[in-house]
Amino acid sequence: MESATVHTAAQTTGWSVRMLHYLDAAGLVSPPRSPSGYRLYGVREIVRLRELRQLLADHDLRPADLQVALRLRSEPALRHAVDDWLGAATFPAAPVGAPTAGNDAQQGQDAGNGRPTTTDPSTSWLRFEQDKHSRALQSANTPIAR
Incomplete structure (x- = not known):
């Protein structure tokens, strides 16, 4: 196989012609062009x-x-900005009451009042709010005695 047109490449790989054009524009698989501008897919591009x-x-x-x-990979400023943002981000812990490996379901809560014991401000408010909403849902599902 010398080189294939975009239509032949689409049939061979199962991608649509439109997707092949998108992949080229995105820089993911960019085949060489003929002198008249047509995409020419060789063995290397088909394999890719x-x-x-x-x-x-x-x-x-x-x-x-x-x-x-x-x-x-190609834009160092973008990579550094994303790295900085991800480095500063704190991701929420598991919901209150969710068991974790080696711990019971009450991890992170004071044994009597259900309040979080963690001192990390980025997660303590979230745990408190989740616990508060869980208690509200539980009380809403409790039948009222008549």
Whole structure:
């Protein structure tokens, strides 16, 4: 196989012509062009397209996810900004009452009042609010005695 047109490449790989154009514009698989501007898919590009399909399926990704990853690799300022933001981010802990490995369901709560015992302000308010809402839902589901 010397080189294939975009239509032949689409038939060979299972991608649509429109998706092949998108992948090219995104910089994920960019085939060389003919002197008149047509995309020419060689063996290398066909293999890359098949590998890309498998990568997306294996890791539950979309082409846009890889486009972001490509930008992170090629734009140092963007990579540093994202790294800084992720480094400063605190992600919420498991919901109150959810058991964790090696701990009981009351982890992070004072044994009598249900209030969080953690002193980390980024998670204590969240745990308190989750616990408060859980108690409200439990009391709403309790039948009223008549």
